[in-house]
Amino acid sequence: KGFWDSERNIGEALMLVVSELAEAMEAHRHQDHENFREELADAFIRLFDLCGGLKIDIEEEIARKSEKNKNRPYKHGKIC
DSSP: OOTTTSSOOOOHHHHHHHHHHHHHHHHHHTTTHHHHHHHHHHHHHHHHHHHTTTTOOHHHHHHHHHHTTSOOOOOOGGGO
């Protein structure tokens, strides 16, 4: 919708994701399940928008990271 017509401030874009997660936390705190789900969706939308704007193939990155994680020990070797 035009947000990538010019160069974006990446730090600001990342903090907008964080703000959506903070809103999800607030909804969770108030046990507002509908708003909680909506705020999580907003966080994903902002992340996907950032990836699209930066030409990051996030599906490829997730697949690559998932393969890397297969070699990690159970709970990353932590005893908790």
